[in-house]
Amino acid sequence: MxxxxxxxxxxxxxxxxxxxxxxxxxxxxxxxxxxxxxxxxxxxxxxxxxxxxxxxxxxxxxxxxxxxxxxxxxxxxxxxxxxxxxxxxxxxxxxxxxxxxxxxxxxxxxxxxxxxxxxxxxxxxxxxxxxxxxxxxxxxxxxxxxxxxxxxxxxxxxxGPVFYNRALFEEAGLDPDAPPTTYDELFDQAQRMAEATGGKTAMLGQTPGIIDLGLYGSQAMNEDGTRFTFNDAAGVEMVERYKELYDAGALVPEALTQDYTGAGEQFMSGAIAWAPGSAYDLENFRTNAPDLYENVGITEVITNTGRAHMxxxxxxxxxxxxxxxxxxxxxxxxxxxxxxxxxxxxxxxxxxxxxxxxxxxxxxxxxxxxxxxxxxxxxxxESATSYTPVVFGDQMQNLLRDEIALAMRGDKSPQQALDDAVDRCNALLEEG
Structure with missing residues (x-):
């Protein structure tokens, strides 16, 4: 986007x-x-x-x-x-x-x-x-x-803000003038949308990544920046909540595939109702998705830390x-x-x-x-920070995504998936 x-x-x-x-x-x-x-x-x-x-x-x-x-x-x-x-x-x-x-x-x-x-x-x-x-x-x-x-x-x-599709909110019986402002509200409304549409419309289009874990309150690394630590209680809780959403049909199943292009295209097509964006996405909507542009809502990023991602x-x-x-x-x-x-x-x-x-x-x-x-x-x-460690490279991002996908499918517990992701990312860090 x-x-x-x-x-x-x-x-x-x-x-x-x-x-x-x-x-x-x-x-x-x-x-x-x-x-x-x-x-x-x-x-x-x-x-x-x-x-x-x-x-x-x-x-x-x-x-x-x-x-x-x-x-x-x-x-x-x-x-x-x-x-x-x-x-x-x-x-x-x-x-x-x-x-x-x-x-x-x-x-x-x-x-x-x-x-x-x-x-x-x-x-x-x-x-x-x-x-x-x-x-x-x-x-x-x-x-x-x-x-x-x-x-x-x-x-x-x-x-960036979060964009949401007001028309899809209305179809699911949700108030388009009262979008979620906390994670509890987001997860609750996502569940309600899935139930109201029989799983036809998902609220979310992406499994959590390192930025999402940070916004939720997980600490990506120790204070010295020498070890990854995102398998902490906050990280595990977020993956657990997403697993519940996935089981309820509130997260698109395509998000677990290797060649998934991300939530942006899903939002543009009307397949999902909620997507983080950035300040220059509105022009894209106006040009390439005029129906969406007429129905797009804008709200603030949800965070447990009080700091958006920069x-x-x-x-x-x-x-x-x-x-x-x-x-x-x-x-x-x-x-x-x-x-x-x-x-x-x-x-x-x-x-x-x-x-x-x-x-x-x-x-x-x-x-x-x-x-x-x-x-x-x-x-x-004014208060934003970067939740992505500079040492968290592409291979590590893929490892985290793959482990979380295993948790979504039920092949691993959220704790085990994050433990394994941390172990594998720390091994890569040591290889340097």
């Missing part, structure tokens, strides 16, 4: 580099700035790589590059944009070959193996004081367990860059408050810079559904 250009670049991206699988080795002695502050004039030639943004935002980024070059005589920026498919593999191949672009678009999970291999700058050392421009939670999103430092500049953020994108600087001062200066320019706020007017994302969310654009509704979603999402970001 995302626009094509942003879908892969948003923090919902599933693909992840893993240090054990991508063949990364420690960098050679080529680049400058690996061991201390990076300063000097920004007058070199660098490459800048984004993630599936050029098709829709070429004019915006061309303007940003021109502004930077004008402000820094001698600087030259060559923009590369990679497609959504295979982006993680492309980063892995470039890193292994020593051809990582000078400034590269990353999500927290993508920067993790690069940081462990020493292939991106530790910005706390390379650019002392840079952290002050960004919110603390956004800056912390690019730290790595077991490593000192921060390995990417926070760029744009997202979080999706985060960033810009990392290659430790092998021949012009690290130019690269770092450009990354700071792209992610400064003015440019982040301008980008937020191009697409429904949110800046990570301090004070930016105080702008009336993010605090005052303009009478449109989009404005309502934007203001609600911005308010959520």
């Amino acid at each position: 995302r626009t094509p250009a942003i879908r892969a670049a948003a923090a919902l991206a599933a693909a992840a580099l893993t240090a054990s699988g991508c063949g990364l080795a420690a960098p050679g002695s080529g680049g400058a700035g690996q061991d201390g502050p990076v300063d000097g004039p920004a007058d070199g030639a660098i490459t800048f790589q984004t993630w599936n943004l050029k098709a829709d935002y070429e004019e915006f980024f061309t303007g940003v590059i021109e502004d930077f070059e004008e402000a820094n005589p001698g600087a030259r920026v060559r923009w590369l944009d990679q497609p959504a498919e295979g982006y993680a593999d492309k980063l892995s191949a470039d890193a292994a070959a020593g051809t990582l672009p000078d400034v590269v678009n990353v999500a927290p999970d993508l920067v993790h193996p690069l940081a462990e291999a020493g292939m991106v700058l530790d910005l706390d050392r390379a650019r002392p004081g840079a952290a002050g421009a960004y919110t603390a939670d956004a800056w912390a999103g690019f730290t790595v367990p077991g490593e000192d430092g921060t390995y990417a500049y926070p760029w744009y953020l997202n979080t 999706y985060l994108q960033g810009l990392a600087v290659s430790a092998e860059s021949e012009d690290p001062a130019t690269a770092a200066a450009f990354a700071e320019f792209v992610t400064n408050a003015a440019n982040q706020e301008a980008f937020a007017h191009e697409v429904q994302i949110f800046p990570s810079t301090k004070g930016s969310l105080d702008d009336p654009y993010f605090t005052e509704e303009d009478g449109t559904d989009e404005g309502r979603v934007r203001v609600a999402a911005a308010a959520q970001l």
